[in-house]
Amino acid sequence: MNVADLTQRAMRIHALYDELNRHERGRVWTREEFMLGFVGDVGDLAKLVMAQEGARDMPGGRAALEHELADCLWSVLVLAHLHGVDLERAFDRTTAQLDTDISSRLPSTREPS
Secondary structure (H helix, E strand, O other): OOHHHHHHHHHHHHHHHHHHHHHHHOOOOOHHHHHHHHHHHHHHHHHHHHHHOOOOOOOOHHHHHHHHHHHHHHHHHHHHHHOOOOHHHHHHHHHHHHHHHHHHHOOOOOOOO
């Protein structure tokens, strides 16, 4: 599955949440509220990673970690779409720049990647 396919699936779920929220609350989440929900998910992910490393107790184990990682990816895909960001292009551009910046700081005896 590529980024476009993932985004399409993510937006399908986002549309379902909008429909559910309209039905149950009479309104949908704003982009800001969606972002705040994502921040909460990142906090949950942090706790699950700490649990995987033995730094805290957290129920759910590996399945909960996988779920939260997928949930966070879903949020990133939706946020990118809502803000008109071509995530694939932005990722390529950002990682290319990081590769250049980091590589320039390493000793020159390193093999090129």
